[in-house]
Amino acid sequence: MTTPSSSEPILDVRSVSKRFGGVEALKGVSMALHPGEVVALAGDNGAGKSTLIKTISGVHAADGGEIRFAGEPVSFATPEAARAHGIETIYQDLALADNLSIGANIFLGREPVKRLFGFLPVLDRPMMAQAAKETMARLDFHVSRLDAPVGRFSGGQRQAVAIGRAIYWNARVLIMDEPTAALGVPEQRKVVSLIKTLKAQGRGIIFISHNLQDIFAVSDRIVVLRRGSLAGERRIADTSHDEIVKLMVGG
Structure with a gap:
């Protein structure tokens, strides 16, 4: 390093x-x-x-x-x-969407889309879930359910989600x-x-x-x-x- x-x-x-x-x-x-x-x-x-x-x-x-x-x-x-x-700034309010999962918060406003039947755009939820799993593992962060709404998490866990979002986008x-x-x-x-x-x-x-x-x-x-x-x-x-x-x- x-x-x-x-x-x-x-x-x-x-x-x-x-x-x-x-x-x-x-x-x-x-x-x-x-x-x-x-x-x-x-x-x-x-x-x-x-x-x-x-x-x-x-x-x-x-x-x-x-x-x-x-x-x-x-x-x-x-x-x-x-x-x-x-350069990513994590403010005190964290700017997380409490009703969404870790993956959805990582991609908030930058959601990945795949084409169903070759033309119908839908959210690529498997990609979002995998990104959440890999990003949280890099932070040695573990919760029982990665798909749970982040509003259920503790303050420290919510900080981890905000940090995870920043590092996923290569801050x-x-x-x-x-x-x-x-x-x-x-x-x-x-x-x-x-x-x-x-x-x-x-x-x-x-x-x-x-x-x-x-x-x-x-x-x-x-x-x-x-x-x-x-x-x-x-x-x-x-x-x-x-x-x-x-x-x-x-x-």
Whole structure:
């Protein structure tokens, strides 16, 4: 597996700025992400975390600076354009259809079709089921019924479905927004395990969380934002909870 220290960044954000009217939400923020690396974004509410990930993922256009993906400058007009490049964002609400199966959620909006009798289009449900089985196996994820509606699943299982959808479509960078929020401790551990699996597969992960314990459990580096600016960047091995809190609040 490629190690972060020996590889070029898969994602390189260089001095990116973003304004909303008179509010400067991002003030020349830079960060890099390597394959097989987990970088945490930390900061209080209003620090600029959401604006940064939305600028990376095509929701907002940057007003200044540059974003490079796999060494090439990119500018995504839409989230679909970012996904086509291999950048997937998993928001806290997961955007799953609770009444549909894992396979149907993986292909939501991109359903495979086969021709019955040579002309009648029908959903290729066997292909969707097989994709669900293979994708969940890659995450070491097991449920008793892959065809069950995902609304019956636990919070951690639903996170796995959202992650599975991203990796099925060959995401090279996953942005995970508060993936352990509102989960019990066992479910948090499952999500942490999933993130470690993704890291071992060589994917780059941006991990946003208010939970410093989770950040220290899965991340290689922490990028701290404060009031739209880069307050600091630390390797997990070289910092502490107290130092990160001081960077966040400016103490």
